[in-house]
Amino acid sequence: MSERQLVVGIDVGTTKVCTLVAAVEDATTPLEIVGIGLSQSRGLRRGVVVDRQDTIASVRDSVQEAERMAEVDIHEAFVGISGDHIASTNVSARVNVAGSEVAQEDVERVLQSARDSVVLPPDREIVYVAARGYTLDGVKDIARPVSMTGAVLDVEAHIVTGMTSVMANVARCVEEAGIRILRRVLEPIATSTAVVTDAERELGVILVDIGGGTTDIAAFLDGSIAFTSSIAIAGEHVTRDLARVLRTSMEEAESIKRKWALAVPERVSDEEMIQIVLAGTNARERVSRRLAGEIARCRVEETLKMVQEELRRAGIYRQVNGGVVLSGGGSQLPGITQVATDVFDGLPVRIGLPRGLRGLSETVATPAHATAVGLVTLAATDQAFISGPPEVVGLSGLPKRILDWLGGVQERMTRRTARR
Ligand SMILES: Nc1ncnc2c1ncn2[C@@H]1O[C@H](COP(=O)(O)OP(=O)(O)OP(=O)(O)O)[C@@H](O)[C@H]1O
Ligand SMILES: [Mg+2]
Structure with a gap:
């Protein structure tokens, strides 16, 4: 990818709408933030639209500001989704490999089978599927099974669901503000992309994004996502x-x-x-x-204890050794890391700031902008993907240069990130 492309992320938060425009040069050059638009979010409560017109106006204001700064017209974007309707589960699925070698279709079939195993009430839909690891003929921890020889392929998958109507309402407001949504991305996933390191994911880490109306949680174990949730208590x-x-x-x-x-x-x-x-x-x-x-x-203590309780219920709290990363505007409360250290039994706690960007990097290097930075980072990866070499197809076979670029983040994420 030699030509510079622009990507846009819109974080429709409870307190602010943050639009970022980033220039993507090539896989090895950090993203350059060329536009930022911030508006007060007027129509949301706890991540849920309560006033459509106010939400549309807030999105429009934020987008227009970013357009002016970047001197571009914005027509499409990656958009975050959050709210306490988000729930996650881990499932396993198995398929027989069609030939003697695992093909991309086998991987897609086993992921589809994982999706199908989730019983969905009529008002919910799947918004995110990540392969946590594949097993081929009983051999575990296979990251990319394509082209390997085997007969039975298993997957452990992390699946996140959300309420269709709640997500549709946010989406419609964004669309009515004149933006086509390229991809809806779970906000805890976006925030993690911006502030959680690979080493932390390997050791086991809890990301806590304390926003205005919602506290988003993402927990990673052994390098892959193990738990996602959102609670309606925050700053x-x-x-x-x-x-x-x-x-x-x-x-x-x-x-x-x-x-x-x-x-x-x-x-x-x-x-x-x-x-x-x-x-x-x-x-x-x-x-x-x-x-x-x-x-x-x-x-703050009560909120963090609720996070801990959710992780306990999911049975993963004790497996986290890497620590806790706090992000979101609410993490700027002085002394909060001490409270988190006490609540999380002495685990290391740090504040997650998005770093390593070019352009307006100082302006976006605040925990409140981590979600938006994650959105443009994922959008950039997707752009690279789209214009990448032809062998780049399917769910998990990302090219090495992109994997290197994202520090391996994408290796553990499937391309099915919240497709519309
Ligand atoms: N210096 C600070 N000290 C304490 N809290 C702060 C500080 N700065 C911002 N906040 C709080 O951060 C919260 C907003 O955070 P953020 O911008 O991440 O929310 P949001 O993304 O709009 O909301 P949500 O993620 O819940 O939809 C507000 O409650 C605000 O009071
Ligand atoms: Mg937020």
């Missing part, structure tokens, strides 16, 4: 708690949170006071800064 709950307890407006509470809240309140002197404006009046009151921290910590 806005911290703000709401502050507003309720301190009796301020949501705006004032948001500002208190960003300026003063420290999730390890014991590090603040109990004599340190902050001035707050009470709701509905201009009256000011002095409250202890430590109190703001206590309130924030309480909610």
